[in-house]
Amino acid sequence: MPYVDGFVLAVPKAKIEAYKDIARNAGDVWKDHGALAYVECIGDDTPYGEVTSFPRAVQAKDDEVVVFSWIVYASRASRDEINAKVMADPRIKMDPALMPFDGKRMIFGGFESFVEL
Secondary structure (H helix, E strand, C coil): CCEEEEEEEEEEHHHHHHHHHHHHHHHHHHHHCCCCEEEEEECCCCCCCCCCCHHHHCCCCCCEEEEEEEEEECCHHHHHHHHHHHHHCHHHCCCHHHCCCCHHHCEEEEEECCCCC
16 A cells, blocks of 8 residues: 655735645656655635634634645655655755745655555
């Protein structure tokens, strides 16, 4: 079964085009190094929940949109090898201060698949 890295973050609406450019580049880099799939999604139906929700999880502000993304790998071992190559790739290097989102509010993690239909 595939292994998946998942991400949720808030991007200011005024910076969404800059984020899309970075995401397209990142997708190319991950795919070049062996990722099976790279997906970025902009929330258009992410209501603010009373207790939990995507916007609450990333402390999204009124002028921000939630982005949900994932990368698919053949296995956890493959993910670890690919991510090491990606982090060493000069195409992915960027000053964190220039990122079009607040990385401190990004949620991320690795997930082992157990159902795939």
